[in-house]
Amino acid sequence: MSEHIFLTGATGAIGLPLAARLLCRPALERLTVIAREANSAATLPTILKRIDRASDITKLRVVIGDITQVGIGLAQRVDQPPITAVIHGAAFTKFRDPGSQWEEVNVTGTRNVLRWRETNCPDARLIHLSTLCAAGETIGSIPEAPLEEPESFVNGYEASKWHAEQIAQGTGGPLAILRLATVVGRQSDGSLQRVGAFHNVLRWVYRGLLPLVPGDSHTRVELIPTEYVTEGVDRLLDAPLPSAPAFYHFSRGGSAIPLGELIDLCAARFSRESEVWKRGRVEAPALASISAFEEFRRSVVASRDLLFTQVLESVDSFLPELFFPKQFSTKSTAALFGGHLPLPDWKEWMERVLDFSLRSDFGRHP
Amino acid sequence: MNFSAETTNLDCQATVASASSGNQVGLRGIAAILPPRTRDLDDLQRGGLLVSDLSALNQLGFEIVHTCDPGHDVGWLALESARLAMSRSAVESAEIDVLIWASALSETHVQSPEVEARMPIEEMLGRFHYRASWLQEELHLDNARVTGVAQQGCAGMFSALSVGHALLVSEPSLRNILCVGVDALPEGAPREILYNLISDAGCAVILSRENLQCRWRSFHQVSKGYYWNIAEKQKEIIASYFPTSRAVIRELLCKAGISAADVRWILPTGVSKSSWDILANIASLDPGRIYRAAANFGHTIAADNLLNLQSLLESEKALPGDRLLLFTYGFGSTWCGLILEKV
Numbered sequence: 001m002s003e004h005i006f007l008t009g010a011t012g013a014i015g016l017p018l019a020a021r022l023l024c025r026p027a028l029e030r031l032t033v034i035a036r037e038a039n040s041a042a043t044l045p046t047i048l049k050r051i052d053r054a055s056d057i058t059k060l061r062v063v064i065g066d067i068t069q070v071g072i073g074l075a076q077r078v079d080q081p082p083i084t085a086v087i088h089g090a091a092f093t094k095f096r097d098p099g100s101q102w103e104e105v106n107v108t109g110t111r112n113v114l115r116w117r118e119t120n121c122p123d124a125r126l127i128h129l130s131t132l133c134a135a136g137e138t139i140g141s142i143p144e145a146p147l148e149e150p151e152s153f154v155n156g157y158e159a160s161k162w163h164a165e166q167i168a169q170g171t172g173g174p175l176a177i178l179r180l181a182t183v184v185g186r187q188s189d190g191s192l193q194r195v196g197a198f199h200n201v202l203r204w205v206y207r208g209l210l211p212l213v214p215g216d217s218h219t220r221v222e223l224i225p226t227e228y229v230t231e232g233v234d235r236l237l238d239a240p241l242p243s244a245p246a247f248y249h250f251s252r253g254g255s256a257i258p259l260g261e262l263i264d265l266c267a268a269r270f271s272r273e274s275e276v277w278k279r280g281r282v283e284a285p286a287l288a289s290i291s292a293f294e295e296f297r298r299s300v301v302a303s304r305d306l307l308f309t310q311v312l313e314s315v316d317s318f319l320p321e322l323f324f325p326k327q328f329s330t331k332s333t334a335a336l337f338g339g340h341l342p343l344p345d346w347k348e349w350m351e352r353v354l355d356f357s358l359r360s361d362f363g364r365h366p
Numbered sequence: 367m368n369f370s371a372e373t374t375n376l377d378c379q380a381t382v383a384s385a386s387s388g389n390q391v392g393l394r395g396i397a398a399i400l401p402p403r404t405r406d407l408d409d410l411q412r413g414g415l416l417v418s419d420l421s422a423l424n425q426l427g428f429e430i431v432h433t434c435d436p437g438h439d440v441g442w443l444a445l446e447s448a449r450l451a452m453s454r455s456a457v458e459s460a461e462i463d464v465l466i467w468a469s470a471l472s473e474t475h476v477q478s479p480e481v482e483a484r485m486p487i488e489e490m491l492g493r494f495h496y497r498a499s500w501l502q503e504e505l506h507l508d509n510a511r512v513t514g515v516a517q518q519g520c521a522g523m524f525s526a527l528s529v530g531h532a533l534l535v536s537e538p539s540l541r542n543i544l545c546v547g548v549d550a551l552p553e554g555a556p557r558e559i560l561y562n563l564i565s566d567a568g569c570a571v572i573l574s575r576e577n578l579q580c581r582w583r584s585f586h587q588v589s590k591g592y593y594w595n596i597a598e599k600q601k602e603i604i605a606s607y608f609p610t611s612r613a614v615i616r617e618l619l620c621k622a623g624i625s626a627a628d629v630r631w632i633l634p635t636g637v638s639k640s641s642w643d644i645l646a647n648i649a650s651l652d653p654g655r656i657y658r659a660a661a662n663f664g665h666t667i668a669a670d671n672l673l674n675l676q677s678l679l680e681s682e683k684a685l686p687g688d689r690l691l692l693f694t695y696g697f698g699s700t701w702c703g704l705i706l707e708k709v
Contacts, residue, residue, distance in 0.1 A: 207602075208602050208605055208606060209601060209602065209605045210605065211604070211605045211606070211607065211608040211609060212608055212644070212648065276592060279592075280590075281590050281592035281593075282592075282602075282606065283606065283609035283610055283613060284609060285608075285609055286608050286609045286612045286648040287648065288608075288644065288647055288648050289647050291647070292643065292644045292647035292648060295640045295643050295644050295647075296640075296644055298425075298640060299426065299561075299638060299640050299641065299644075302422045302425035302426055303418060303422055303426070303561050304418070304419070304422060305561075305601075305604075307601050308601070308604070308605075311605075
């Protein structure tokens, strides 16, 4: 059966490599992606080809729209050939929201996409990309199942993604909800088209401007390679979906990365790159308890120092989650991948991520 | 710095063994004083002497500063603190074998002229009018040889103590070494440096082998010339403070052969209080063991730790055997830590 996949969020950090991967599927007849700007539409084929030369961009159709609008702002019909799968990956992923984009994009946007699907392709399977952060400040074991509403969230992004999951679960038709760990680079070469919080934090560390990281020797971080997601979605498109919503944790499960070891690895790599690191003039940030880190935050706020306010914003978008340790069940995910999680040796992979980061000025010039 | 495993540093253990001979040396007399004139935040703001908003400094725990006046200048601070340290330790002038003067600011090393120089040569010669020599004469330290420590910022007094300790260890004939640290900002200078409010102050310590109040256990200093340009590297300096401090304290404790839990009292500097809570946390020290003198004097360049140590000793809260940790950072950049044991 030929496929027509409709993808939102194709210009994002995960959407780009995912679109490139989908364009390699033999059964694919059409990949329709929605973009808000004509400029994105014009440049997308080139970017996707750069990500994966095997991408068949003749199957790509870029339509201008906006998921925050009713009917997702499409000016044209896109349901021919019949859409077989909708992958909803669009999200406002920044952890600080001076406006109301969490609500507009993540909650209203999800509602609009699902309504559009119900109208145009109610039988198409829906793959909703969520985040491990949707579990909020819950601590402990998280099953691959609907989430109880956490008592609180680290930030509004987490809350909006939890709400989006609730909306997705209320829709009809075959549904898979994927909760993703932080994607920080390809397994093959460590590259990432659109860098986010992780690379921003790395950049501050490298410049010697991040003095503290919240966490302790038990703190673990959930970082995964891009291929984990692209291959997982690829497999999910071929897998039978049950009538009830299926949940997957694209997580490291029991092998999350020890924060201390990660910092040591970064420091060792930076020392090979930079003379001031090698000579010990710049040191890796110190691990601080949540209370000490909050004290540091109060000092920065009190001082109104602009640079350290920026540093804190980067850290806030990535690190406070570390204080709410969770063990994500990965049974269904492992089954999807044939019995094991597709995790490379994290140190070898992270070396490649750091190589890319240094080469590209932490993603500014990928 | 290694986060993934607790350090078991064999090099450090070797240092402990080789340094044990220095443990017979310690602090015999301690004195630290502030000039009586105070200025509050409002006053400083009106005078244009603050960089940050008044409310920001308030939130960081600052209230007042002590500043010199014509009757209580650098010379007064030096004389008073030295005399007090000598009287407290019952050491006579003739028993002082070395005088070490420490100041962060170059102008504090030189005695101000009583009359304005009329000729260029007089002005030039005036630059050699050293405070240390003046103090030696004032105190009749006729058996003392004189030296000075500079270019260490707020770590100058620690360096003076380190040099004095090394001299006592290496030269058995030396009996008492007087270290004097004084710094006063120029009249009209900003009173805020990197979000810290600065007081003028003086302090003096007599290092000796007998009648000790505190025994010397270990000293560790790290200097990073990379940060010499403060104006250019201001942010990097602030960011490097905590990680490097943590590393220095770990090495300091290792040299003393003790753990963080063995530290009974932490004698802080007067930089923002919250920074000490953070430092204690990341160095695994108990923030409840930070001891501060009752008076809030902000941050003095040379004397913070000794003002607090003096207050602790007067309070009699420190018991024999208690391990005391003193730590400071100085522009340059230099990080210094000192472990003492109450006798």
